[in-house]
Amino acid sequence: MNTRRDFIKKGLVAGATAAALPSLGNLVAADAPASGGVPDLITVKGEDRVAMLDRALEAFGGIGAFVKKGQKIVIKPNIGWDKPPELCANTHPDIVARLVTLCLGAGASEVSVFDNTCDQWDKSYKTSGIADAARAAGARVLPANNDSYYRDIEIPGGVSIKKVKVHTAVLDSDVFINVPVLKHHGGATMTACMKNLMGIVSKADQRSYHRNGLHQCIADILSFKKPDLNILDAFSPMKRNGPKGVTVADLDTSVKQLLISRDIVAIDAAASRIMGHKRDIEHVRIAAEAGHGRNNLGELKIERVRMTA
Amino acid sequence: MKKQNNTPRKTAPENASPARHVLRRLRIVAAFASILIALAAFIDFRDLVPNHLKHVYTSAQFVPSVLTFATAFHATALACLLILALTFAFGRVYCSVICPLGILQDVISRISAKIRRKPPYKLPAKKAHNTLRHAILAATLLAIVAGWGGVALAWLDPYSHFGRFASTLFRPLAVVANNIAATVANALGHPAAIPQVNVSFAAAGALLPPLLIFIAVAIMAAKRGRLWCNTVCPVGTLLGLVSRRALWRVSIDKTACVKCGDCLRACKAQCIDLRAAEIDFSRCVACYDCISVCDEGGVKYRWHGVSARREPRGISNRNSQIPNSIARPPSRANRRAFISTAMAGTLATVGATALLASRGIAQNGGRQGKGPKGPGQHGQGHGRGRDFSKLDNPEVVAPPGAQSVARILSQCTACQLCVSACPSHVLEPAFLEYGNLAGLMKPRLNFDKSFCNFDCTVCSDVCPDGTILHLARDAKHTTRIGLAHTAHPRCIIVKDGTACGACAEHCPTGALQMKKPPGHADAVPVVDPRYCIGCGACQYACPVTPKAIVISGIAKHETAEKLVQEQVAPTTTDDFAF
Incomplete structure (x- = not known):
């Protein structure tokens, strides 16, 4: 069992090792090294999103822990808005492109990328930089602008929603990777991993979420499906005027984190702390109570990694 | 053939x-x-x-x-x-x-x-x-x-x-x-x-x-x-x-x-x-x-x-048996044509002058669709009152760059180029929304169908006849074509006590914020008319019927203020926050 002293000692040792081996270059000082086994949640603080993603996946044993040869992968970033990457209203395209490359490298037969956007879909795909980056990395960038790309599914465990149309890419894939960006949200208080799943349902369903209790609906979809992997881009979270944002002044550029977890509730609970909320956001609390994941951060095995240049 | x-x-x-x-x-x-x-x-x-x-x-x-x-x-x-x-x-x-x-x-x-x-x-x-x-x-x-x-x-x-x-x-x-x-x-x-x-x-x-x-x-x-x-x-x-x-x-x-x-x-x-x-x-x-x-x-x-002469110079008419002048004496029809030519020429000159003059009228906000409506009246209809006339009978909204409803009525030829080029399809041919037949098929924004993309200037880029004047992206960001009016009693937050915020979510200018006014249990959408440009994103996103937030057009477009906020304070510690 780790005492705080061990914790600091190990951290110092690791830091010293890294400092002593400058030839290793882009190395890592771990505040809390994983003492064996896979963490429930890892967060990496650094300067480069791609290096942070690689480092975070390493803690889980690399992308191979999630993606097997011949599998179909679907990646769901946040491409909600017709905004360029520097405004951080969408997931950063570098992260999406790197994920595509990693999945294909792990032998995935097919990697699809889509989002049911809020702004006009083709403009959002383009301006976000995600469509071009994902395509260049070898992904199929799929449209989601029309009901014909969705199929009806039942949610027997749903409280407020019993039936939704879900994008076929999610229904027909073996592995579902959720890659949102962390932002303030005028309606849902915060948008992170759970809120991002509103982009897998049809436009009519998105509207019905807003009519039938947003937080409950956001939690309900988890009864149907939970992503196999959640990767949260919290490099420069939007702290106000979200989720669209007005200018770069809305961004907190000091955060520089990237979070990964299999547990969508745990990662959103952690995200709400980054956004400055002492208590969990309502949909996180509802999801935890429904048993979709754990929000008791104190009892989770969390790995915190600080990357130095 | x-x-x-x-x-x-x-x-x-x-x-x-x-x-x-x-x-x-x-x-x-x-x-x-x-x-x-x-x-x-x-x-x-x-x-x-x-x-x-x-x-x-x-x-x-x-x-x-x-x-x-x-x-x-x-x-x-x-x-x-x-x-x-x-x-x-x-x-x-x-x-x-x-x-x-x-x-x-x-x-x-x-x-x-x-x-x-x-x-x-x-x-x-x-x-x-x-x-x-x-x-x-x-x-x-x-x-x-x-x-x-x-x-x-x-x-x-x-x-x-x-x-x-x-x-x-x-x-x-x-x-x-x-x-x-x-x-x-x-x-x-x-x-x-x-x-x-x-x-x-x-x-x-x-x-x-x-x-x-x-x-x-x-x-x-x-x-x-x-x-x-x-x-x-x-x-x-x-x-x-x-x-x-x-x-x-x-x-x-x-x-x-x-x-x-x-x-x-x-x-x-x-x-x-x-x-x-x-x-x-x-x-x-x-x-x-x-x-x-x-x-x-x-x-x-x-x-x-x-x-x-109907025969070109220098070509002899030897083979022609009858001289031209006799074969085709100036007929009455010809004379009439000549007179109308002269008349048309005069009218064309007068017409061009009149167009120039009508431009002046248009810019002064003359001939308008549904009667005059001075600036400075907006900011009304927000909040708790029960006067929803602006929501139930909104004024028509003309595309940004058109400058006024009057210019649409007097100059636009309803060619539909802006309508067909509009990427978000918010522009559609009007029926009688402009208030009279002069507005038939001229472009208007329908926010129940879509909304005007904040960064988009396509209609002003394509318009061929100078009705929708070219707008730079920055100018578009502050071009007010209408104003959002809210009816809180219709809002799902007030009616059902559930979170929504779809309108604020879509607002590109920060004019619409979720605020907790006295007397409300939850934060409700509140429009700051200084920043609202009437893009309609809020109306489009509003999930209830009838809409709890609606754009009413303004006859003469205005310039909105830009919301300027201080940079978000960075986190004070270098901690992970959890």
Whole structure:
């Protein structure tokens, strides 16, 4: 069992090792090294999103822990808005492109990328930089602008929603990777991993979420499906005027984190702390109570990694 | 198609060289290119055609160019002068290779001939309907002078007719075809190859007028060639008045003509009088089919100079038995035509001046759709009151860059280019939303269907006639076209006590914030009118019916303030926060 002293000692040792081996270059000082086994949640603080993603996946044993040869992968970033990457209203395209490359490298037969956007879909795909980056990395960038790309599914465990149309890419894939960006949200208080799943349902369903209790609906979809992997881009979270944002002044550029977890509730609970909320956001609390994941951060095995240049 | 039934004639004279086909072939190539660009510009449902090309092609059309000339003095305004110069030199080249409505009629004639298994024209020569066509031209010019130019030009400009056909009739068909292909592609496992496009049909009120006019044009084209251009179209009549005395004219060389009638049967304008061996060049649409079809070299494109003589200078009339002056004495019809020419010229000058003046009126917020409404009245209708008249009867919203409802009514020709180019499809042809028939089919924003993209300036980039003036992106960000009005008792947050915020989520300016006013349990949407530009994102996103937030247009567009906020304070510790 780790005492705080061990914790600091190990951290110092690791830091010293890294400092002593400058030839290793882009190395890592771990505040809390994983003492064996896979963490429930890892967060990496650094300067480069791609290096942070690689480092975070390493803690889980690399992308191979999630993606097997011949599998179909679907990646769901946040491409909600017709905004360029520097405004951080969408997931950063570098992260999406790197994920595509990693999945294909792990032998995935097919990697699809889509989002049911809020702004006009083709403009959002383009301006976000995600469509071009994902395509260049070898992904199929799929449209989601029309009901014909969705199929009806039942949610027997749903409280407020019993039936939704879900994008076929999610229904027909073996592995579902959720890659949102962390932002303030005028309606849902915060948008992170759970809120991002509103982009897998049809436009009519998105509207019905807003009519039938947003937080409950956001939690309900988890009864149907939970992503196999959640990767949260919290490099420069939007702290106000979200989720669209007005200018770069809305961004907190000091955060520089990237979070990964299999547990969508745990990662959103952690995200709400980054956004400055002492208590969990309502949909996180509802999801935890429904048993979709754990929000008791104190009892989770969390790995915190600080990357130095 | 030509001359299937003719018996072989004696060998053609050497002046019937293959060169006689050159002009006609050039005309066909140019016309083909022109109508392809026109169709692409209006049917482009994937936004693949560059906006610049759409703008340049359409703003070179005669009426849009005249409108720009009269109101904005943009470079494209010179196109109308160039067209007039071309017409004065060579005849109605505009009608043969530039005007998409003219070319469309040729296409319809061809198709109808194929269906009926007949040669395309084979029409008898007819007299010009001079009284009618000059009356329509004069009425158009008078309408402009009287301040009804917005209606007259919209419903008589040939380019705008074509635009309405292409945008409201052809485009939805193309989209349906695309979606069938997309369904097939999706079924084959390639959904990204051909994406679905949402079909937007114009409302019946806006669909019917172009449909009826299309049917009329198509019937006239199938039965009588270019009858529309030479009777109804005021542009055709105006250019005809200029081309009557063109420097180079197509005319019959009486020394070579054997009066076989081939040219007459090929003429889509029915303007060749073979008995008098004369061509009414005011009706000739410069297709050059007559030159091409004549084996004898009897139809020639020749320098006539500025003289009124129908025979070119320097060509002797020895073979002609009757001197010209006797063969064709100035008739009453001719005199009438001359008088109307003079009248048209005067009216054109007055018309242009009137347009200039109406621009002044428009900018001062004259003639408005639903009565005057001074600035500074907004900011009302927010909050807890029960006066929802702004939500139930919102004022019409004109596109950003149009500056005012009055300019839309007085200048826009309802060509639908902005409507078909609008990437978010928030622009649609109005029915009676502008309050009167002058606004019929002119662009208005429908926020129940979509919303105006914050960074988009496409309508102002493509508008050919200077109605929607070019907006830089920064200027667009602060151009207020309407204002959001809320009805909190209708809001789902107040009604059901559940979180929503869809409206605030979509607001691009930060004008709409979720705030907890006294007396409310939860945060509700509150509009700060200083920053609202009326983009309609909030109205579109609002999930309830009737909407709890609605944009009401403002007759004269304004400049909004920009929300300036301090940089978000960075986290004070270098901690992980959890």
